[in-house]
Amino acid sequence: MKQFLVFIRKEFFHVFRDRRTLLIMFGLPVVQIVLFGFALTSEVKDITLTVIDQSGDVNTQQLIRKIKSSSYFIVNETSVDYNDIETAFKKGTAKSALIFPPNFGNDLQHGGKAQLQLLTDGSDPNIAKTVVNYITAITTAYQQEISPSQKLPYTILTESRMLYNEEGNGSLNFIPGVMALVLMIVCTALTSVSVVREKELGTMEILLVSPFKPLLVLIAKAIPYLLLSLANFILILVLAVFVLDVGIKGSIVLLFLESMLFIITCLSLGLMISNTTNSQQTALLISMMGMMIPTMIFTGFMFPLENMPKPFQIISNVVPSRWYFLIVKSVMLKGLGFSYVWKETLVLLGMTTVALTIALKNFKTRLS
């Protein structure tokens, strides 16, 4: 036991003396959170909307005020001529424009029907669609407001709610994704490199000649990274809660335990890689290419898995982070209990067993 502690102490020395490793470990989650949280947001806010009001009556003014008061638009009322609007789009000075024809209010009040034109920049379809949706919603609301007494024979109102995320906060989806990604990179890459480094330096030989048990070498290598990863996990969680306002709805204990399981899965993968390679570069390359890219693509937080062709959906099943992502989403965002995530937990347990078995088997054959 004492030998074991001596070994773990040594591993911590390695980690803390290697500034690059430390930077990767704790810089990565911070950078990821900031990037995904602020730079890569999928919400559309503060869109510049050029308004050309050729009518200038009460109705158009009321409608424009409504649009202004929503947080989605910055209304630009500089009087651009209707004929110049296309040039503005070409130059990129306008991304969306709302045009009220002359007599808008008159038509609405006397004819009971008025038209307005909404132009959007289709080269950015995401924003264009969002603009259309927002403006439609605002005009519909306005329409009901000015004619409440007017009873239509049949009305269907779609009352939509985004469950678990009423405000459409984009952070909610990627936080579990970032957690999966960071833990995957830190655990898998760093563990595999740390074992292979000893092989390269020749210290592994010394360790194998010593009375220290080979199995313990593996465990002692993994433990510091387990602890550091847990610290990392807590860091991400703190950032998520206090910087990005993502609440934890479910049990923190369950979330912690499931994360520990996922970390162990990643550590096992790292050990598996390190025992089948002989150079740090190979180990790093395999863990980056073989783990990071599939994690980005097949976890489901960047690209929806449901839209992928069937073969890719099947491939995604072997990516551990995919299951962890589901677990975190269920527990953290929906507040579900263990009875909802036991299947995913079982899958992770199975993957860990397989990876560890392969790791140990390879470690033994190297000794004979």
Next chain:
Amino acid sequence: MIVCKDLTKRFGDFYAVNKISFDVNKGEIFGFLGANGAGKTTAMRILCGLSHPTSGEATVAGFNVYKQAESIKKNIGYMSQKFSLYENLTVLENIEFFGGVYGVSAAEIRKRSDNLVQKLGLTAEAKKLVGALPLGWKQKLAFSVAIFHQPRIVFLDEPTGGVDPVTRRQFWDMIYEAAADGITIFVTTHYMDEAEYCNRITIMVDGKVEALDSPANLKAQFKADNMDEVFYQLARGAKRSGD
């Protein structure tokens, strides 16, 4: 200390070590010579408990290599041609780590490491990272660490590779000192002048022991002026070459 009888290691139909037999006595400096690929390293790995022999018998410090590898490991020290201390640990931390892995108590480690650091003249560098030391010092330190837990036998695999002649000389002084303390030394080398420092040497050719005696006797037997000539006469007959 070491007894080998008909020790064989076969990989497929390749006999890396072919029926070698020799004894090493307590406190002896036993040189193990051979061209690259002659089977030195394989033989050494078997004796260290890293590899199982295909057939034959061998005991190290009285323990059987087949069944008592764990007991062997407790009683031997090992230093390889690759430098093998941790570069980003300090001198003292390296000593503490390897001492700890061999189960030396913390109090004992402190006492012995103080002596060791003083003896090596590294007092000022004790808290510096090993990576900052010159190669010669690293090698001397690595040897000291290999015998730190006072093993009965120490295996040195080409310990002086890449080291300057003066440091090599000092290194051999350390080896003599360790032998005088009763530690058996089992050393492989490529330097024939170093072979002369050994009490007895074996020369391996193509997996077999072709010669085994004291350097003086071997020179007489092969009618040679120095060990170089003895070695060339034997190695010329080798069919294998390279690693």
